[in-house]
Amino acid sequence: MSVNEAAGTRPRNEAVPGAEPIIVVDNVSKSFGPLQVLHGVSLTIERGTMVAIVGRSGSGKSTLLRCMNALDETNGGTIKVCGNAVAMSDRASVKRLRTDVGMVFQSYNLFPHLTVLRNITLALTVVQKKARVEAEKIARDVLALVGLADKAESYPEQLSGGQAQRVAIARSLALSPKVLLFDEVTSALDPELTGEVLKVMEDLARQGMTMVLVTHEMAFARRLADIVVFMHQGKVWEAGPPAEIFADPKTPELRQFLSSGL
Numbered sequence: 001m002s003v004n005e006a007a008g009t010r011p012r013n014e015a016v017p018g019a020e021p022i023i024v025v026d027n028v029s030k031s032f033g034p035l036q037v038l039h040g041v042s043l044t045i046e047r048g049t050m051v052a053i054v055g056r057s058g059s060g061k062s063t064l065l066r067c068m069n070a071l072d073e074t075n076g077g078t079i080k081v082c083g084n085a086v087a088m089s090d091r092a093s094v095k096r097l098r099t100d101v102g103m104v105f106q107s108y109n110l111f112p113h114l115t116v117l118r119n120i121t122l123a124l125t126v127v128q129k130k131a132r133v134e135a136e137k138i139a140r141d142v143l144a145l146v147g148l149a150d151k152a153e154s155y156p157e158q159l160s161g162g163q164a165q166r167v168a169i170a171r172s173l174a175l176s177p178k179v180l181l182f183d184e185v186t187s188a189l190d191p192e193l194t195g196e197v198l199k200v201m202e203d204l205a206r207q208g209m210t211m212v213l214v215t216h217e218m219a220f221a222r223r224l225a226d227i228v229v230f231m232h233q234g235k236v237w238e239a240g241p242p243a244e245i246f247a248d249p250k251t252p253e254l255r256q257f258l259s260s261g262l
């Protein structure tokens with residue numbers, strides 16, 4: 001099953017001819033009380049690309065991602081997702097955003113009393129009003145996509161952390177999002193489980209899914225991201241293809257970040 005047929009399979013780190021912007025962040029600021037966390041952030045994310053946001057702890061990476069998905073309100077600037085202006089106060093805009101964007105968090109947020117299959121079909125039947133048979137077909141398809149076809153009847157407590165995170169990814173995929181946001185999805189996992197989640201993300205990227213990830217997995221970003229965004233003190237400090245960002249950092253802040261091994 002292809003997650004984004006229009007983009008198709010292609011090698012990573014290659015520009016998509018005629019790519020269209022899916023997310024446009026323009027001069028966005030965000031404060032929590034007196035603490036200003038984002039300072040005039042601008043960023044364009046094109047369809048079919050993987051963008052990795054990296055930077056030190058507290059540099060505003062997760063806040064930016066949450067603003068893109070209307071989980072945090074901006075204080076200035078604009079964000080458009082699939083042409084839709086994001087505004088937490090506008091219910092229609094948030095509803096549209098929820099169909100266009102899937103988000104996967106560090107914590108898997110699975111319902112413990114529901115099987116894996118029901119965890120995935122829930123939104124399909126309740127939100128998308130699909131018939132149960134159709135919802136289960138979709139759920140089984142996405143479970144196969146993340147390599148967990150045999151876990152449909154399991155309960156979350158019977159899964160490893162890596163499997164639970166793959167179910168969380170499958171649950172997002174089931175809703176056919178146009179873009180997937182990943183917020184440090186491997187940070188809570190042991191190193192041996194991290195690899196299986198990254199493998200699923202790699203497969204999605206190779207199939208052309210538009211993905212934005214906040215990550216500390218620098219080797220993954222270097223190998224697979226089309227664009228790496230380095231955030232520092234609430235600003236986009238440097239952004240570009242991995243070959244530029246990793247091999248030819250322009251600022252001492254990025255050089256220091258890369259050499260710190262984070």
Ligand SMILES: Nc1ncnc2c1ncn2[C@@H]1O[C@H](COP(=O)(O)OP(=O)(O)OP(=O)(O)O)[C@@H](O)[C@H]1O
Nearest residue numbers: 032035037055056057058059060061062063064214
């Ligand atoms: N809901 C909130 N209320 C108050 N302060 C917040 C809130 N969310 C984030 N912050 C603060 O905003 C700053 C940026 O946080 P953010 O989580 O965006 O950073 P980050 O770069 O993602 O860090 P990490 O890599 O540690 O997750 C931090 O100082 C954090 O304490």
